[in-house]
Amino acid sequence: MTAGVRLLALHGFLGRPSDWDGPATHLPPGTTVHAIDLWAVVEKPGVTDWPSMSTALDAALAGALEPGDARPAFLVAYSFGARLALASALAFGGGRGLRGTCLVSCNPGLDDADAAAREERRASDEEWARRIRTWPEPEIWRAWDAQPVFAGGGDGSARREGLPASRETLARVLTTFSLAAQPDRRTRLRQWRAPLLWVTGARDARFVSIAGSLAESGVPATFITCEDAGHRVPWDNPADFARALGAWMTRITETES
16 A cells, blocks of 8 residues: 555544544554544535535535645545535546545435435435434434444444534435435536545445446446445445555555556
8 A cells, every 4th residue: 555645534424523533443554534524514604505515525625635745635435425525526526636536335316307206305304304303312313223224234333422413403414415405416427537436335235236337327436345334334344445445545546656
């Protein structure tokens, strides 16, 4: 592994920057992880929709990419964070020294023509927003972990330190940046200009299927499935995830050197 790699990291929904502390210990020596607080990004004034969120996220990423630091930099983003990263101009084009992006358990979006699927997701996220505003915290966590998407992996409780932002912020983000409102990013992904690693867990059948369809459609990514992992790949199997990510970053840096 090339010495001195910078890794910017985006957490998932109900996550926080410290979630990456565990996986970071498995990364190759010389890898510095800068985990970004997405709640601080979405709470910035004027962040009210996908375009304004994209601008705020790119500002946060650019701020973490210190111009005087010559080390190669990469972005890793999980689930909700990965969906936000799909809107990033820096990730798309590899600007400001960002060599490539790793998206983990990422949903590229619902078909724009599938109004029924979008309405179903909108109703689901509105119900979740209501729960977050009104339910006791233990009930929120139990219901969150019981979702089918997390079957086959760990429950994430080892990383839990309470709700990561105010209830109102969490509820607003659920609806404003719902999958129901997210543009379908498949065309954007087929045009992706920077190196892209797409990671899924073998026990996450739905997202393995999504990855397969993206590969068949010509998305120019390296697709990897980690064994013994569900949706929460970096925490279900941190060693294999770190090994795959490290090998990919090495290939990119050695190819470009």
